[in-house]
Structures are given as C-alpha cells and as structure tokens.
Amino acid sequence: MTIYVFRVWLQPNPLLGFEPDEEVWRDIEINGSHTLAAFHEAIFDAFKRWDSHAYEFITRDKEGIALRSYVHPHLYDGGVSWPPMDDGEIGRFIDRAVPDDAAAEAKERFRDLQRNPPTEGNAADTTVEELDPEQLGALSYTFDMGDGWEHSIDLQEAREGSLDGGPAVVNEQGEAPPQYRDLDDDQ
Template identity: 60%
Template sequence: MTSYRFRVWLHPNPPLEFEPETEVWRDIEVDGSHTLTDVHEAIFDAFERRDTHAYEFLLRDEHGISIRSYAHPEMYSGEQSWPPMDDEQIDRFLEHAIPDDVSEETRDTFRDLRKNPPEERNAAETTIDELDLIESQSLFYEFDFGDGWEHHIEVEEIREGSLDGEPVIVDKQGDAPPQYPEK
C-alpha cells in the first residue's frame, strides 16, 4: 500500500474578503485507498467549513495542464471533463494565457486535450492510487462553485506503507477564513 502527503494551498478570494498576508495551507496525509471524496472531506475539515457544497478536482500534468476532471458524485455525468474548444478558441487562449517559453510539445498537449476532452470521473469512485501520481504533481480543487473557494494541491511526498484510518491533518499555516464573510 502507498500513502501520500498533500500540501493544500487556499487561494485568495477577494469577493469573500479573503486576502491573507501570508499563504494559508494545510498538509494532509492520505492513504492510496482513500477516494477523492475522502480528500474533499479532509480539506473541508482542515479549513473549518460547515456548509456542504459541490466540488471538483482537476488532475494536472507536470506542466500544470489539466488532464481530467473528477466531479462531485451528485454532479457526475460521465460526459467530457470540459466542453471542447475549437481552433480559434484554443489559439486565443494560447496567445493570452500561456507564457511564450512553453514548449511546442506542451502546447500540442493542451491543444489536443481541449479539442478532445477526456471523460470525467466520479470523485467518490476514484482512489488516490488510481491517479498514478508522482511527487510535485498537482491538482486543482474548487469547493462551492458560487463562492469559488479555489485550492492548489501539490503532492509533497509518496511513501510505502498504509495510513490507518481517515486522512490526517499533519501541519498547517495561517488561519482558515470563515466560509462566509460576516455581514
């Protein structure tokens, strides 16, 4: 069995008045048999949330390109991970959002994934081991699509051995903001 240590950074969220002076993150250890839904629940607890909402994970390759989505079980449709883009949309995106120093191979990968999106997967049915992760690979996680709590998840460590029980918060930096700003 394999266990993983993830660092989960919470992105600033100016509409909800969350713009911290220092980075806010949590380190969470999970077992390879845990599902992405288990990871979602650990993040939910780690950032002291109380009101459940939909969520999605995007698996990224070594260049940061999203290669597949993993949907909240109630949102899972089995359709494509994202709507396909035509050549004009892809070219516009590459021109405005991708740095000039990105290799042509990476651009081609992005182009292919946007033209032919992979099938989305169900987060509740996908184990961490099934993601075939490598250290320093990343995922994107968004919770509550209305308020848009965005997170960057980096694979900090992969090691042999099983984690008994539920995912565990092992380190943290910064205070968790309230899920909803005080009015």
C-alpha cells in the same frame, strides 16, 4: 499500500475578502486507497467548512495543463471534463494566457485536450492511488462553485504503509477564513 502527504494551499479569494498576509495551507496525510471524495472531506474539515457544496479536482501535467476533472458524485454524469473549444478559442487562449516560451509539445497537448476533452471521473469512485500522485504534475481543487474557493495541491511525501484511520491534518499554516463572508462587514 502507500501513504501520501499532500500540501493543500488555499488561494486568495478577493471577492470573499480573503487576501491573507501569509500563505494558508494544510498538509493532509491520506492512504492511496482512499477516494477523492474522502480527500474532499479531509480538506473540508481541515479548512473548517460546515456547509456542503459541489467540488471538483483537476489533474494537471508538469506544464500545468489540465488532464481530467473528477467531480462531486452528485455532479457526475459521465460526460466530458470540460466543454470542447474550437480552434479559434484555443488560439485566443494560447495567445493571451500561455507564455511565449512554452514548449510546442505542451501547446499541442493543450490543443488536443481542449478539442477532445477526456471524460470526467467520479470522485467517489476514484482513489488517490489511481491518480499516480508521484508522476502527476499537480492537482487543483475547487470547492463551492459559486464562491469559488480554489486550492492548489502538491505531493510532499510518499511512503509505504497504511494509516490506522482516515485522512488527517499533520501540519498547517495560517488561519482558515470563514466559509461565508459576513455581510454585516459590508455595511
């Protein structure tokens, strides 16, 4: 079995008043046999959240192109990972958001994935190992679709072995913000 250590960065969220002076991240150690739902719980605990919400993981290739989404078990319906785009929408997106020097193969892969999105995965049925973390470009995680807490996840280490318990935080930087903005601060 493989043990993975992932660094989970919490992205700034200006709408919720979270614009830290330093990066905020947690290194989470997890067995490859743990599910993405277990990984979600570890992230949830690591950032001191207390109110459960929907979440989604998205796998990305080396160019950052979204490959597939894995959703909260209650959201899972076996549909597509994202709504398909028509050629006009794809062209506009590429013109606005994709660097001019991006490889033609990457643009074509993006076009294909947007025209024909893959089916979504169920986070409760997908193990970390199934994502093939050592070959994966990156992983992103969104918690609470309304408030949009965005996270970037990168593999830091992979080694043979097995954890005695569940996933655990093994290193951290920065203070986790409160899950909800204090509305009294707005007055």
